[in-house]
Amino acid sequence: MKRISNIFAVLAVFVLLLTACGPAATTVAPATSVPPVVVPPTAVPAVPTNTLAPTLKVGEVTDFGGVDDKSFNALGWKGVTDAIAQLGVSGKFLESNVQSDYAKNIQQMLSENMDLIITVGFNLGIDTAIAAKANPNTKFAIVDYTFPDCWPGAVEGTDCASATELPNVRGLTFQTDEAAFLAGYLAAGMTTTGKVATFGGIAYPSVTIFMKGFEAGVKYYNQKHNTTVAIIGWDNATTTGLFTGNFSSTDDGKSFATSLVQEGADIIMPVAGPVGLGSAAYCQTSAKCLIIGVDTDWFVSANEYASVLLSSVQKKVDVAVFKAIQDAVNGTFTGGTDNATLASGGLDLAPFHNFDSQVPQTLKDEIAQVKADIISGAVTVDGVLATP
Amino acid sequence: MNAKVTQTNPEGSAQKEAPKSEGERKKGSKFLQILLVPILALLTGFIIGAIVIALSNDAVIAAYRNFFHAPGAALAATWKAIVTAYGALFNGSIGSFTEIRQGIQSYYATGDSKPFLLAIYPFTESLATVTPYILAGLAVAVGFKCGLFNIGAEGQFGIGALCSAFVGYSIHGLPWFIHLPLALLAGAAGGALWGAIPGYLKGLTGAHEVVITIMMNYISFRLSDWLLNGPMKAPGYRPLTPVVESSAMLPRFFPDPLRFNWGFFLALAMAVFVYWFLFKTTIGFEIRAVGANPDGARYAGMNIVRNFVIAMTLSGGLAGLAGATQVLGIDHWVGQGFSAGYGFDSIAIALLGQSHPLGVVLAALLWGTLRSGATRMQSLAGVPIEIISIIQGLVIVFVAAPAFIRWIYRIRAISVQTTVLTRGWGK
Numbered sequence: 001m002k003r004i005s006n007i008f009a010v011l012a013v014f015v016l017l018l019t020a021c022g023p024a025a026t027t028v029a030p031a032t033s034v035p036p037v038v039v040p041p042t043a044v045p046a047v048p049t050n051t052l053a054p055t056l057k058v059g060e061v062t063d064f065g066g067v068d069d070k071s072f073n074a075l076g077w078k079g080v081t082d083a084i085a086q087l088g089v090s091g092k093f094l095e096s097n098v099q100s101d102y103a104k105n106i107q108q109m110l111s112e113n114m115d116l117i118i119t120v121g122f123n124l125g126i127d128t129a130i131a132a133k134a135n136p137n138t139k140f141a142i143v144d145y146t147f148p149d150c151w152p153g154a155v156e157g158t159d160c161a162s163a164t165e166l167p168n169v170r171g172l173t174f175q176t177d178e179a180a181f182l183a184g185y186l187a188a189g190m191t192t193t194g195k196v197a198t199f200g201g202i203a204y205p206s207v208t209i210f211m212k213g214f215e216a217g218v219k220y221y222n223q224k225h226n227t228t229v230a231i232i233g234w235d236n237a238t239t240t241g242l243f244t245g246n247f248s249s250t251d252d253g254k255s256f257a258t259s260l261v262q263e264g265a266d267i268i269m270p271v272a273g274p275v276g277l278g279s280a281a282y283c284q285t286s287a288k289c290l291i292i293g294v295d296t297d298w299f300v301s302a303n304e305y306a307s308v309l310l311s312s313v314q315k316k317v318d319v320a321v322f323k324a325i326q327d328a329v330n331g332t333f334t335g336g337t338d339n340a341t342l343a344s345g346g347l348d349l350a351p352f353h354n355f356d357s358q359v360p361q362t363l364k365d366e367i368a369q370v371k372a373d374i375i376s377g378a379v380t381v382d383g384v385l386a387t388p
Numbered sequence: 389m390n391a392k393v394t395q396t397n398p399e400g401s402a403q404k405e406a407p408k409s410e411g412e413r414k415k416g417s418k419f420l421q422i423l424l425v426p427i428l429a430l431l432t433g434f435i436i437g438a439i440v441i442a443l444s445n446d447a448v449i450a451a452y453r454n455f456f457h458a459p460g461a462a463l464a465a466t467w468k469a470i471v472t473a474y475g476a477l478f479n480g481s482i483g484s485f486t487e488i489r490q491g492i493q494s495y496y497a498t499g500d501s502k503p504f505l506l507a508i509y510p511f512t513e514s515l516a517t518v519t520p521y522i523l524a525g526l527a528v529a530v531g532f533k534c535g536l537f538n539i540g541a542e543g544q545f546g547i548g549a550l551c552s553a554f555v556g557y558s559i560h561g562l563p564w565f566i567h568l569p570l571a572l573l574a575g576a577a578g579g580a581l582w583g584a585i586p587g588y589l590k591g592l593t594g595a596h597e598v599v600i601t602i603m604m605n606y607i608s609f610r611l612s613d614w615l616l617n618g619p620m621k622a623p624g625y626r627p628l629t630p631v632v633e634s635s636a637m638l639p640r641f642f643p644d645p646l647r648f649n650w651g652f653f654l655a656l657a658m659a660v661f662v663y664w665f666l667f668k669t670t671i672g673f674e675i676r677a678v679g680a681n682p683d684g685a686r687y688a689g690m691n692i693v694r695n696f697v698i699a700m701t702l703s704g705g706l707a708g709l710a711g712a713t714q715v716l717g718i719d720h721w722v723g724q725g726f727s728a729g730y731g732f733d734s735i736a737i738a739l740l741g742q743s744h745p746l747g748v749v750l751a752a753l754l755w756g757t758l759r760s761g762a763t764r765m766q767s768l769a770g771v772p773i774e775i776i777s778i779i780q781g782l783v784i785v786f787v788a789a790p791a792f793i794r795w796i797y798r799i800r801a802i803s804v805q806t807t808v809l810t811r812g813w814g815k
Contacts, residue, residue: 094763094766095773097773098728100517100647100714100718101763103647104763108767109767111509123626123724131645204625245613
């Protein structure tokens with residue numbers, strides 16, 4: 001009996017503590033109406049802004065990795081925060097930890113009456129399609145994905161979600177091979193061993209498109225300069241290449257870089273998110289290789305490896321997301337596909353930063369010319385790869 | 389303690405009565421006593437969680453800078469942060485009663501059921517979330533009962549999901565009453581096979597099941613990677629399986645987006661089955677005997693190998709069934725992030741539920757409900773979802789170390805037999 005009463009005593013103390021705080025709250029801040037029964041807290045910030053002008057509400061649902069993955073989730077969120085700062089929209093994100101979170105997080109965003117929901121990654125394709133169909137008045141933008149997502153022989157609308165069914169969804173895609181082409185050209189021009197390398201995380205199209213463009217760039221440099229720079233890690237003819245099988249192990253990045261250097265490569269483009277940071281760490285300690293970053297400008301996002309970062313292939317997810325939000329604010333949001341290219345500014349080769357003095361001016365001029373040629377259509381990735 | 393002994397010893401006559409009454413009391417409140425530590429652990433977890441919430445809130449920190457000028461404001465900010473977070477957690481896991489009432493009213497007024505469905509969404513979503521935790525928790529509990537530490541529930545879960553997904557999408561034209569049980573059975577069978585292998589190796593060679601099940605996890609992760617990128621890949625380019633046929637889906641009780649389905653009741657039925665199996669059958673008795681004392685059981689003529697294999701097969705089968713209910717009831721397709729630790733969480737659930745089927749169901753209800761409500765807490769109160777992991781982790785620590793809870797709350801050690809939990813270690 002005694003211990004039971006002890007427990008109640010402890011409980012009572014806590015209850016007293018809690019209730020003791022309660023009146024204090026109401027006496028100090030009566031205006032903010034501290035509620036005994038919780039009203040949805042968003043009502044508090046939403047009310048004053050709504051009275052001035054309707055604020056667009058943007059919600060981002062991330063894939064695994066969360067908003068601090070230094071990759072597409074982080075870039076997507078940067079697009080939202082930029083929009084919050086420049087366009088005055090309100091925004092929040094929800095992170096997905098497991099597959100069943102996708103639908104649940106989208107549902108949570110819907111229940112908060114978001115105007116635009118940004119889903120990051122092709123994994124969210126199915127759940128985005130289902131939610132968009134059920135909520136035609138809510139706008140959606142999905143990164144690295146586009147509707148219709150149909151395969152040969154599929155019946156649009158039955159087997160796969162059709163674009164006409166989903167006029168409220170914008171697919172944000174990236175013609176990344178154009179920017180990777182420039183990186184390949186740069187690598188071929190900078191190599192001293194005559195071998196450059198790339199490797200990927202998992203053979204998703206969003207990964208291999210980097211490697212394809214890289215190979216094309218190397219090949220184009222060889223054609224122009226009559227050189228024989230070799231590429232390790234990707235062969236577009238057989239569409240096979242080197243993959244770590246994950247997007248997380250920096251140890252893999254280190255060991256892949258080690259063996260690629262042993263094979264003679266001195267410039268590596270790792271297309272595997274954080275895995276590439278392991279490669280950069282190896283290059284920094286061994287001083288035997290240089291790294292070309294992907295997605296973001298690694299000089300900014302991974303500055304600790306600045307001494308080995310030749311450049312980066314920028315896939316500007318943040319720009320595409322920002323544009324979707326801007327269009328929604330201006331009332332010009334349309335569904336369909338927004339394909340980012342060099343021409344649209346949605347892709348680019350990052351500055352050389354520390355290597356600016358080491359890259360010859362002639363090579364810089366050539367790269368600028370190649371970029372102009374790609375934008376004008378005079379040079380195409382597939383065209384270069386098709387030539388013998 | 390000492391004082392008590394000296395007090396009771398001189399009174400010879402009273403001594404005889406005292407144990408009797410204590411024994412009666414023990415019987416009467418045994419259930420309460422078993423629940424006492426978990427409940428206090430939960431309370432402690434929430435209190436520490438509240439402290440973390442307050443400390444991670446910028447407004448609260450700012451208010452405390454001015455503590456000596458305006459202590460009331462600081463306390464008010466603390467209170468507000470905690471109430472907002474836990475209020476959102478409650479609304480996210482159970483639902484808001486006002487919303488439910490308004491939903492019912494609007495249904496009677498306008499015939500529109502949507503507000504009502506959205507109001508009960510949190511509660512039904514919690515039950516849907518709980519389902520795999522019940523089954524996977526039972527899986528680990530069965531292992532514990534046989535003295536086996538099945539860390540492989542995660543792998544068995546994934547294999548079960550892939551097997552049932554395969555049966556679900558590859559067979560066409562079957563009526564649901566054949567297709568659905570077939571898909572569920574496939575999941576259970578896949579998991580059972582994945583569990584039986586470590587059981588057999590343990591029994592036959594004495595290889596430690598912890599090591600083997602961990603290795604089996606790795607094999608299953610890589611196997612599913614390969615399957616999703618190869619043989620089981622849906623048309624198109626993404627590494628995920630096709631959506632299962634509607635005839636293989638566990639029927640849902642409400643229209644989209646409510647995902648509450650028959651899997652929950654299947655899980656409850658399995659809990660009853662496991663209880664019956666463990667406590668009312670000879671095999672169950674043998675399994676528990678082997679778990680309590682393998683040498684004794686062997687001396688009594690029980691086949692240790694057979695019991696290890698049976699326990700691990702049942703354990704794996706339950707974990708596989710958990711994966712099956714998740715894919716057939718909730719997700720309908722399997723992608724790379726299909727399971728994020730259901731199997732590992734289930735170890736904690738079995739621990740929290742003291743390896744008893746009823747305890748597991750209660751622990752899973754708690755676990756899944758917290759998880760489910762965390763989304764809303766993250767969204768509305770801006771509290772990171774990790775807070776829930778902290779609370780859950782603390783609860784497990786306190787349950788695993790009951791002496792700590794007893795010390796905090798000054799409860800005397802009670803002689804309720806401590807359930808065999810981690811006998812698997814070092815055996």
